[in-house]
Amino acid sequence: MSKHHREHNWAPALASLNEDELSNKDLELSQSVVSQSAVSQSAVSQSDSWLNLIKSGVSIADDHTHMLSVVNFVHELNLQLAQKGRDLIYQPTADDLVVKAKASGVSHMLEVGCEYPDWEPTISFAKSHSDCVRAAIAIHPNEAVLHGHRGTTGPDGLPVVYKPYHDIPFDEAMQHLRSLIISNPEEIVAIGETGLDYFRTGEPSRFAQREAFRDHISLAKELNMPLQIHDREAHSDVIEILLKDGAPEMTVFHSYSGDACIAAILRENGWFASFSGTIGYKGNEDLRESARIIGLNHITVETDAPYLTPMPYRGRPNAPYMVPYTLETLSQVLDISLSKAAKVTRENTEKIYGF
Secondary structure (H helix, E strand, C coil), rough: CCCCHHHCCCCCCCCCCHHCCCCHHHHHHHHHHHHCCCCCCCHHHHHHHHHHHHHHHCCCCEEEHHHHHHHHHHHHHHHHHHHHCCCCCCCCCHHHHHHHHHHCEEEEEEEEEEEEEEHHHHHHHHHHHHCCCCEEEEECCCHCCCCCCCCCCCCCCCCCCCCHHCCCCCHHHHHHHHHHHHHCCCCEEEEEEEECCCCCCCCHHHHHHHHHHHHHHHHHHHHHHCCEEEEEEEEEEEEEEHHHHHHCEEECCCCCCCCHHHHHHHHHCCEEEEECCCHHCCCCCHHHHHHHCCHHHHHCCCCCCCCCCCCCCCCCCCCHHHHHHHHHHHHHHHHHHHHHHHHHHHHHHHHHCCC
8 A cells, every 4th residue: 555545545443343244335434444454552542442432332422424525525636546547445335434434433423514405305315314413404504695796805815716506695594404404303413514614705705604604503403503603713603702792502513623621611601522533633732731621521423524533644534433532632631531521521412412
């Protein structure tokens, strides 16, 4: 296997049950990497610890993932690899990702659809895996300003690109969102992701983005739904709006990115932080300190797949089976057992979403 192939290929699971009973396709997600990797004694110990826990019935939940997007992400990655004459990586289906996650101790997954055309496929996917998948839907903050063609280029410099469904005015899209949530109470357990993104959206569009955030807050409170927040380089405005408008009872900062000051505000208000693989990235001590401040009783874990893959596999495709790595990092940060971290984060997910 070439170095470039290893750099893009699927990472191994931290541990997995009954791998001899999994399909050959599913095994390709891990064996091709495991066979080529020199695993340290520490990593073996961590793997054994998690394996023993899941054998005893311990499980965790992925608080925020995009499995349907993972499939498209890998397809695009393989197109790029083919153009460069490199080996392709295994192309899973979303169903394959569920199987792999369950074998790796991830019993429940919250699939997030935050663009208009994604909502119904997200709901259908949750229905097809009713034992382990639930849905959250919303209009992503960067999408909110595209509806009605109100977007402007942000600091990231990417051009504004409108798609046909962006012709639908924001208010009309919100009405459809509300209707879908009301019509699918078993599948949809949260509104998200919504919030503010000042990296992707320019200053002239930010008022519209803030108003869209407020509309989602209002809807979550009307329907008594948990709210998942996307907060990118907009901490102060996100906090200000939540405090001014009144946050829903269950408010979750997905892929938490704040510092110690923001963490103290979350703790004071009883809001939750969901940590992704970024908690283990070099230089992210603010995130690790935030976890200590917020405390385990208000923390969940997530992948935000297909991105934010945990260390030491940053840069490879992400999927729910990888969330145990983030749990393992969290247990080290909080200086608690892996068992306790699994138990409490799983209980927090059940408390927030009811599954």
